[in-house]
Amino acid sequence: MDNLLALFVILSMVLGGLPVYCGAQAAAVPSSAQAKESDVPVLLVRARLRVETPARWQRFEDLGLVVLDKGADWALVLADTDQLETLARLRFEPQATEELGTLVAAHAQSKAWLATSLQSLLSQAAAMQQQMEAEGVLRTEALADLRAALRALTPEQVAGLAAMTSVDDDGDGLTNTQEQWWCTDPQDDDTDDDGKKDGEEIQILKDWLANRRAGPPNDTPWPNWPPQRPGCDDKDHDSIPNLAERWELGLNMDLESTDCDKFDDGQELFGVTYCPGGDLSCGYGDLPRSGDSGYVGATMPSWVKAPGNHPLVAAFPVPEIDVVQSSLHVETVTTVTTDHTIASGTEKSYSTAKTEGTSTSLADTVTWNEWQEVSIATPMVATQVDPDGCLAISPVMQATQGLAVHSYNLPCCQFLYHLDPLHKASLKLLGVQNGEDPTERVMRGDTMRQFQEPLEPVVFGVPKQLHVFPTVGTTDRSTDGNDHNVQQAVPLIVIPRVL
Numbered sequence: 001m002d003n004l005l006a007l008f009v010i011l012s013m014v015l016g017g018l019p020v021y022c023g024a025q026a027a028a029v030p031s032s033a034q035a036k037e038s039d040v041p042v043l044l045v046r047a048r049l050r051v052e053t054p055a056r057w058q059r060f061e062d063l064g065l066v067v068l069d070k071g072a073d074w075a076l077v078l079a080d081t082d083q084l085e086t087l088a089r090l091r092f093e094p095q096a097t098e099e100l101g102t103l104v105a106a107h108a109q110s111k112a113w114l115a116t117s118l119q120s121l122l123s124q125a126a127a128m129q130q131q132m133e134a135e136g137v138l139r140t141e142a143l144a145d146l147r148a149a150l151r152a153l154t155p156e157q158v159a160g161l162a163a164m165t166s167v168d169d170d171g172d173g174l175t176n177t178q179e180q181w182w183c184t185d186p187q188d189d190d191t192d193d194d195g196k197k198d199g200e201e202i203q204i205l206k207d208w209l210a211n212r213r214a215g216p217p218n219d220t221p222w223p224n225w226p227p228q229r230p231g232c233d234d235k236d237h238d239s240i241p242n243l244a245e246r247w248e249l250g251l252n253m254d255l256e257s258t259d260c261d262k263f264d265d266g267q268e269l270f271g272v273t274y275c276p277g278g279d280l281s282c283g284y285g286d287l288p289r290s291g292d293s294g295y296v297g298a299t300m301p302s303w304v305k306a307p308g309n310h311p312l313v314a315a316f317p318v319p320e321i322d323v324v325q326s327s328l329h330v331e332t333v334t335t336v337t338t339d340h341t342i343a344s345g346t347e348k349s350y351s352t353a354k355t356e357g358t359s360t361s362l363a364d365t366v367t368w369n370e371w372q373e374v375s376i377a378t379p380m381v382a383t384q385v386d387p388d389g390c391l392a393i394s395p396v397m398q399a400t401q402g403l404a405v406h407s408y409n410l411p412c413c414q415f416l417y418h419l420d421p422l423h424k425a426s427l428k429l430l431g432v433q434n435g436e437d438p439t440e441r442v443m444r445g446d447t448m449r450q451f452q453e454p455l456e457p458v459v460f461g462v463p464k465q466l467h468v469f470p471t472v473g474t475t476d477r478s479t480d481g482n483d484h485n486v487q488q489a490v491p492l493i494v495i496p497r498v499l
Contacts, residue, residue, distance in 0.1 A: 042082065042129055042139075042143065043100070044101070044146075045084055046076065046161060047076075047077055047084060047098075048095040049074060049076075049077060049092040050095070051070075051074060059090070065078075068158055068159075078161060082139075083147075088246070090250070094247065097247065098166060098167060098176075098177045099177045100125075102177060103161075114157065117154075121150070124145070124146060124149055169186050170188055171189055172184075172190070172198040172199045173197055173198070173203070174186075174198050179198065181244045182241060182248070183231075192221055192222050202248075204217045205249075206248075209249060209269065209310075214306070215309065216300065217271060218299070219272075226241050236253060236256045236285070237264070237285030238265040238267075238273070239266025245265065251269075256286055259313055261308070262287060262296070263288070264285060265311050268300065268309055271299065273288075275288070278298075280297075317333075
């Protein structure tokens with residue numbers, strides 16, 4: 001589902017920038033269904049259709065037409081022009097189409113009985129048109145009554161209509177009715193004097209539209225364009241007459257480009273279109289666009305390949321789309337090469353990645369800390385050992401001195417001042433412990449760090465730092481050499497702060 005949604009997003013990015021003329025033109029120019037119903041005439045016609053496969057025959061029969069005659073791959077029908085429009089749009093390729101009133105009038109003398117019997121039908125068709133124009137009768141209701149009258153024709157009338165020969169005054173393969181719709185001359189079999197009959201030129205266009213040709217003929221049946229021919233209407237400015245688009249070709253006579261690309265219907269049907277302003281500024285309709293001047297002019301560009309050069313296939317770039325798990329890739333594969341810069345393509349990719357597994361990393365870390373300690377002595381109090389082996393404190397200024405500490409015990413002199421509870425707590429942080437007898441107090445455990453506190457409170461200046469480090473050697477002051485009275489010499493650094 002996510003991939004499908006991503007596909008819709010990227011397709012919107014790829015196609016979103018392309019101009020879509022259908023929407024803009026449909027809003028500006030009403031379609032046949034949107035226009036005022038009475039503006040589109042309703043005629044009764046006889047037409048020959050191409051029906052070549054069983055599937056096409058089934059589709060044809062579903063339309064419920066009045067069949068006058070038929071063969072293996074064709075059918076001759078009687079229909080109204082709304083039905084004819086549907087037949088042309090469904091690619092039944094109407095041929096030799098004739099307006100019923102013109103056909104009956106041409107055979108009024110040879111088949112008077114038939115002309116007389118059909119007058120009521122022709123009058124009903126004319127009255128229906130007048131009612132829609134004057135009274136606003138709904139087209140669908142009026143057509144339902146008219147089609148019922150067509151189905152009520154007798155077998156003799158049906159056979160008589162099938163036997164009538166076409167009305168083609170100049171014998172060029174187009175009926176007089178078709179010549180009127182195509183704006184060709186019904187009295188000249190080669191309207192543009194190019195050596196090809198009008199019927200042949202129109203059939204080439206229909207063969208191209210039905211994909212029986214490789215491309216458009218690059219030619220038209222006129223010496224000039226419909227807008228230059230009096231009475232030849234071309235409301236959507238695509239260089240094809242209105243009624244030929246609607247009833248002969250099955251194109252939209254209200255849209256300049258039926259397939260909604262940047263080339264008008266005339267340019268794709270004929271291979272060339274009307275451009276009074278020249279290739280740099282066509283000046284007729286919206287297409288070709290003035291912004292495309294210089295590389296899209298009156299002639300269909302050769303770099304627009306089939307089927308994009310067909311009137312019913314939009315000439316858009318062909319995207320190549322590959323959808324795989326967790327990714328989407330869209331790339332424009334149509335390549336356009338001319339002497340101008342046509343377009344620059346953009347390749348867009350979308351992907352997601354998922355990684356599973358175990359990752360192991362090993363690192364050796366070495367940390368070096370270089371530091372230097374600086375001790376500053378404050379001349380407040382000094383320490384010394386008296387002749388009796390007592391550790392005494394006196395206000396003698398001495399920063400650092402060697403202190404001989406007896407290896408078994410260290411009697412301490414009684415401090416001169418009493419300690420308050422705050423000072424006791426501070427001394428405990430330094431490891432000073434209470435003793436039972438101040439006269440026999442000794443160092444407990446680490447003799448370098450712990451002092452025994454006297455039983456009676458004394459005042460002692462709380463040191464800020466107290467470091468006692470032993471020296472290298474020891475000395476024996478006696479001569480017996482038994483080491484019992486060996487004293488260990490240590491330096492004592494006392495940096496006290498008297499409170």
